[in-house]
Amino acid sequence: MESAIISGESKKDIQLLLSIAEKMGIKAKFLTKDEVEDIGMAKAIKQGETGELIDTDQFLKSLE
Secondary structure, three states, rough: OOOOOOOOHHHHHHHHHHHHHOOOOOOOOOOOOOHHHHHHHHHHHHHHHHOOOOOOOHHHHHHH
16 A cells, blocks of 8 residues: 655645545545644654663753
């Protein structure tokens, strides 16, 4: 399965693309703002994974 995310300023244009996708037999849906944020967070976490453990106290101090 392949996936794509399309974003735009015009809700009407996005609805047109979703209609075309559905007519082609492609599953399509609008994503909520929360769903988009979740995808972004998951991507950031995946990119930041190093497999190394860090010192929790040192990390918390770096956030201050």
